[in-house]
Amino acid sequence: MNKSLTVIALLAGAASVYSQGQVNYSDYNPGATTGFNIHIWSGQLATPGVETTGNSTTPFAPGTAAGLAGDAPTGTSNPGYNGVMIGGSGNGPTAGLNYANGDDFNVELYYAAGNTVSAGFSSLSPLAPTICTLADGSYGAAYAGMYFPLGGGLVTIPNVAAGGTATFAIAAWFNGGGTYPSLPAAQASGGGSAWGTSPLGAETIGGGIIAPPLLPGLGNPNNVAGGISSFCIVGPQVIPEPSTIALVVIGAAAFLARLRRKVCISLPEGFN
Secondary structure (H helix, E strand, O other), X not given: OXXXXXXXXXXXXXXXXXXXXXXXXXXXXXXXXXXXXOOEEOOOOOOOOOOOEOOOOOEOOOOOHHHHOOEXXXXXXXXXXXOOEOOOEOOOOOXXXXXXXXXXXXXXXXXXXXXXXXXXXXXXXXXXXXXXXXXXXXOOHHHOOOEOOOOOOEEEEEEEEOOOEEEXXXXXXXXXXXXXXXXXXXXXOOOOXXXXXXXXXXXXXXXXXXXXXXXXXXXXXXXXXXXXXXXXXXXXXXXXXXXXXXXXXXXXXXXXXXXHXXXXXXXXXXXX
């Protein structure tokens, strides 16, 4: 009898463990249609306050720099990023905004139970165990734009059972050498940081005897809705201080007054 109770208890415990939903959020998974590999870009050069999203038509293929710059799943059109892929150098964070230093930028997975794609990013919550940095000098410039979670990319999704649906998105931000440890801190920095979020994607997740899937990449056939793609961060935008604007106006006015005086002096006699 005691043995039977022990077996029942063990089975109940195993069922509880197996019921926990899990995903693999790693950003290094080849496969033109079923893999997951995206890139995170700096802000657009001409419009740093405008976010661009979407995957390249070039397939992700390890082995060459050109292949590593591709996305998986591939996109249907090139989004036209004109910044740089963040990271690829540096070994330790710095205080200045340096897009080449991957250690200066944090990445974190956000989630929600169920399909909340239509509700937008505000419907999601951060998964603290997933915070990592973009590729640094340990990986090299060819891996710029990618992130590598330490210890692998497997993470348990709270309040979602294996076989259930969950929604995901990726957030990235300039951490300022630890000054901005979270996305809300970056958003509240008043222009001191730069940040961005990916499109949302929902999928059926795994766990236990169900293999945990990769994140729901844009166009991945496992998607329930939406899809995560490459994206660029927003900002920072440099806005002149009011005192600077005032000095510019005063200087311009003085220049125009001086120019008018010269014109008046040079007019022939008899002209006003």
